Amino acid sequence: MSSTDPAHPTVDLGGLEVSPIGFGGMALSHVYGGIDHADAARVLREVIDAGVTFIDTADVYGEPRPGTSGPAGTNEELVGEVIAPVRDRVQLATKFGITGAVGADGTPVRGDRAYVRAAAEASLRRLGVDHIDLYYMHRRDLSVPIEETVGAMAELVAEGKVGRLGLSEVTADELRAAVTEHPIAAVQSEWSLWSRDVEAHVVPTAAELGVGFVPYSPLGRGFLTGTMTRESVQQTVIAGAERFGEHFDANQAVVEQVRAVAEELHATPAQVALAWLLHQGRRFDVATVPIPGSRRVERTVENLGALTLELSEDQVARLDRVADLAVGGRNIVSDPRWISSGRE
Numbered sequence: 001m002s003s004t005d006p007a008h009p010t011v012d013l014g015g016l017e018v019s020p021i022g023f024g025g026m027a028l029s030h031v032y033g034g035i036d037h038a039d040a041a042r043v044l045r046e047v048i049d050a051g052v053t054f055i056d057t058a059d060v061y062g063e064p065r066p067g068t069s070g071p072a073g074t075n076e077e078l079v080g081e082v083i084a085p086v087r088d089r090v091q092l093a094t095k096f097g098i099t100g101a102v103g104a105d106g107t108p109v110r111g112d113r114a115y116v117r118a119a120a121e122a123s124l125r126r127l128g129v130d131h132i133d134l135y136y137m138h139r140r141d142l143s144v145p146i147e148e149t150v151g152a153m154a155e156l157v158a159e160g161k162v163g164r165l166g167l168s169e170v171t172a173d174e175l176r177a178a179v180t181e182h183p184i185a186a187v188q189s190e191w192s193l194w195s196r197d198v199e200a201h202v203v204p205t206a207a208e209l210g211v212g213f214v215p216y217s218p219l220g221r222g223f224l225t226g227t228m229t230r231e232s233v234q235q236t237v238i239a240g241a242e243r244f245g246e247h248f249d250a251n252q253a254v255v256e257q258v259r260a261v262a263e264e265l266h267a268t269p270a271q272v273a274l275a276w277l278l279h280q281g282r283r284f285d286v287a288t289v290p291i292p293g294s295r296r297v298e299r300t301v302e303n304l305g306a307l308t309l310e311l312s313e314d315q316v317a318r319l320d321r322v323a324d325l326a327v328g329g330r331n332i333v334s335d336p337r338w339i340s341s342g343r344e
C-alpha cells in the first residue's frame with residue numbers, strides 16, 4: 001500500500017515501500033565524471049538524510065581493482081559502508097548479470113543458476129548485509145532460459161537473502177515468462193522524455209501484470225537538464241554515443257523544449273523531466289519510481305521538487321512531442337540486443 005503522508009510518502013513496488021524518487025548510485029562511480037570516495041560517501045549520507053532512501057547500485061558499478069576480474073563491486077562497497085548505520089531506513093536494490101569480463105572471456109552477461117547464486121553471495125558480502133531488498137537481473141543472458149535465471153533468483157528469496165525480484169531491460173515476453181516463476185516487483189529500464197520505446201510493450205505489460213517500473217537514466221544521463229556541454233560530455237563514458245556525440249548539437253532542440261516548460265513553471269528542466277515521468281506512470285497506471293543520480297546532494301534535493309510539480313495538459317502535450325526531436329537511439333553500446341527494444 002503506497003503512503004501519501006506528506007512527511008513520508010512511499011510507493012509500493014511489489015510490497016516493498018520505497019521513497020517516491022530513488023537515488024541512482026552509479027553516479028558516484030566515475031561514470032559521468034570523477035568523485036573521490038570520501039565525497040561520494042558524504043553525498044550518499046546526505047541523500048538518505050534528505051529522504052531519498054531507495055538506493056540503486058549494481059555489482060558491476062565502480063572501478064575494477066588492478067589484478068581483479070569480474071564485477072568491480074566498489075560501488076556496492078561504498079553503499080554498504082554508508083547504509084550500515086541506517087540499514088532499516090534504506091530500501092536497497094542491487095543487480096547481477098553483467099560480468100565485467102567483456103575483454104577477458106568474452107561473456108559479458110551470465111544468468112545461469114551457479115552464477116546467480118555466486119553473484120548474490122558476493123553482493124551480500126560487499127554490501128555487508130544479510131538481505132537485499134530488491135535484486136535485479138541486470139541483463140538477460142540470451143543463452144539461458146529466463147525461467148532458469150528467475151528460478152535461481154527465487155531460491156534466494158526462499159532462503160531470505162533477497163526480498164523481491166526485479167528485471168532490467170527485459171522485453172514484454174521475457175517479463176511474462178519471468179512471472180510464471182516468481183512475482184516480479186519491478187522492471188528497471190531506461191525511460192525518459194527522449195527514451196520512450198518501453199511504452200510500446202514493456203510498460204503496458206508491467207501495468208497489466210501489476211509490476212512496478214523503475215525508470216533509469218530518467219534525466220537522459222544528464223542531457224535533459226540542459227547542464228551538459230560538449231566539453232563535459234568528453235569526461236564521460238557516453239562521449240561516443242550517438243545522442244551525445246555526433247548529434248549533440250541537434251539534440252539541443254530537446255533541451256530547449258524542456259527548458260521552455262520549466263521556465264513557465266519556475267522550475268528546473270530536471271524537475272520537469274521527472275514530473276513528466278511521474279505523470280506517465282499515472283497515465284499507464286503503473287507504480288513508477290525514477291532513480292536519478294548526482295554527485296551533488298543539492299541536485300538530489302532539487303529533483304525531489306518534481307513530486308509536487310503540476311504540469312498542465314498543454315505542457316504535457318508539448319513534452320510528449322520532445323521525443324520526436326531526439327536524434328539518435330538510446331542504446332550506448334553497439335549490440336542492439338543490449339536493450340529490450342533490440343529484441344521486442
Ligand SMILES: NC(=O)c1ccc[n+]([C@@H]2O[C@H](COP(=O)([O-])OP(=O)(O)OC[C@H]3O[C@@H](n4cnc5c(N)ncnc54)[C@H](OP(=O)(O)O)[C@@H]3O)[C@@H](O)[C@H]2O)c1
Pocket residue numbers: 023024025026027032033056057138168169188189215216217218219220221222223225227270271291292293294295296299300302303
Ligand atoms: N539498469 C541499467 O542498465 C542502468 C543503466 C544506467 C543507469 N542505471 C541506474 O540509473 C541511475 C540513473 O541513471 P543515470 O545516472 O544513467 O542518468 P540520469 O539520472 O538520467 O542522469 C545522471 C546525470 O544527471 C546529472 N544530474 C542529476 N540531477 C541533476 C540536476 N538536478 N540538474 C543537473 N544535472 C543533474 C548528474 O550529474 P552530476 O553528478 O554532475 O550532478 C548525472 O551526471 C544510475 O545511477 C544507475 O543506478 C541503470
